[in-house]
Amino acid sequence: MFQFSSVEQYHAQLQEGNATCLQAVEHYLQQINATRHLNAFVEVFAEEAIAKAKLLDEKRKSGTTTGKLHGVVIGIKDVICYKGHKVSASSKILHNFTSIYSATAVERLLAEEAIIIGNLNCDEFAMGSTNENSAYGKVLNALDETRVPGGSSGGSAVAVQAGLCMVSLGSDTGGSVRQPADFCGIVGLKPSYGRISRYGLIAYASSFDQIGIFGNTIPDIALLLEVMAGADDYDSTVSHTKVPAYNSLLQTSRKFRFAYFNEALEHPSLDKEIADSIKHKIEQLEKEGHEVAAVKFDLLDYIVPAYYVLTTAEASSNLSRFDGVKYGHRTPKEGIDLTEFYKESRSEGFGKEVKRRIMLGTFVLSAGYFDAYFTRAQKVRQLLSDKTRDILKSYDFIIMPTSPVTAFKTGEKMDDPIAMYLADIYTVMANLVGCPAISVPLFRHSNGMPFGLQVMANRFDEVSLLQVSHLLLQAKSQ
DSSP states (O other): OOSSSOOOHHHHHHHHSSHHHHHHHHHHHHHHHHHHGOEEEEOHHHHHHHHHHHHEEEEEHOOOOOOOOTTEEEEETTBBTTTSSSSSSTTTGGGOBBSSSHHHHHHHHHHHOOEEEEEEOOOOGGOEEEEEESSOOOOOOOOOOTTOOOOSSSHHHHHHHSSSSEEEEEEOOOTTTTHHHHHHTSSEEETTTBBBOOBBBBBTTTOOOOEEESSSSSSHHHHHOOOSSSOTTOTTTOSSSSOOOGGOOOOOOOOOOEEEEEHHHHHHTTOHHHHHHHHHHHHHHHHTTTTEEEEEOOOOHHHHHOOOOOOOHHHHHHGGSSSSSSSSOOOOOOOOOOOHHHHHHHHHHHHHHHHHHHHHHHHHHHHTTTOOOOOOOOHHHHHHHHHHHHHHHHOEEEEEEESSOOOBTTSSTTOOOOHHHTTTTHHHHHHHOOOEEEEEEEEEOTTTTTEEEEEEESTHHHHHHHHHHHHHHHHOOO
């Protein structure tokens, strides 16, 4: 029977003749079929994946050099374009829309011989923290099906958690990779803003969005980042900073410098067990010879308001293109003027949470409130960036909880959007300042659910971030 633990182990199996790409694909298709009730996938590319696996097996047998991701089975979030395949952002407004090009990230995966097995469910237009806002219905947490998997990349997290693919892609605008990784007990990386091209990623908030990676091991995450990162002529915001060989730089004997915020660990929203576990981890790090210090941080309560003002403003602008004219849902109503046509098409096509954020964004951009909200939020963002840069001059990392709570029950927070937004208190900071952040699955709560430690590093210092994450996971397994 096919078993997967890491890409390195899988490639060794292929080279030794103990497994084939076809066996891997067939195994994952069986697993997907057996767990359809989890609702992780929007669409499965079964025939295509099987055909690709057969071709790769033949190529390997012929002795031809194989790609870095040869036969690696990957799922992609339903906001990432894949030419000739449907992409809908889990929204009725893009129902049955077929992408006419592939995202740069997807092109680079395919160039290294990855197998894309399907599109993964998510909150509509990546707006949500529970994966309950999808036009395709909610995704279930495989560890406890009465609980949410987190969002917005809930399907991507569950696909890795439940063994439905080897690794997966999500997108992270304010924690949408790290928080579901935390809820599902896996690794979730948000790279620096601009580290991976956003070309082909359906936009929520363009100055925040970043493609992220889910996996079970740091080497697997590092390998995907190495393949996808780098300059791209199709994205003017992407970094031209040289891409390190992340996967070969994971081993280190360095002693690191960690900063943490008492304001975060003593925050009233934080579950006591989560706080105690992180405090205990801080003590362990000190005993291992690392430097760990509390740093005063007085901006914590401004982070979530600034984030939601800015992201909803950008969403209001980005989603204005979905008007029912050129593509997407078009109202069947006849005999109405153009304004009414737009209103009906968008009202029918968008879900409740997307409408809420569009209206909030339109409000903060309006003439009477622009300076009071949007301009002030931009000032908070600048203050936050300056403060973070100063802290990371003296320390390698900032450590925080990923989420104030473990995965909560389905429906528990749907009637209180403010409570839902405030739950993003620890993750949105990395998106506001553009630094890389990761959720590392280190802990288990008394309620049986996993939770992680969030680590943030300097912009484009993913090498150190992956190194310390590797150390943390290795220490956990010992």
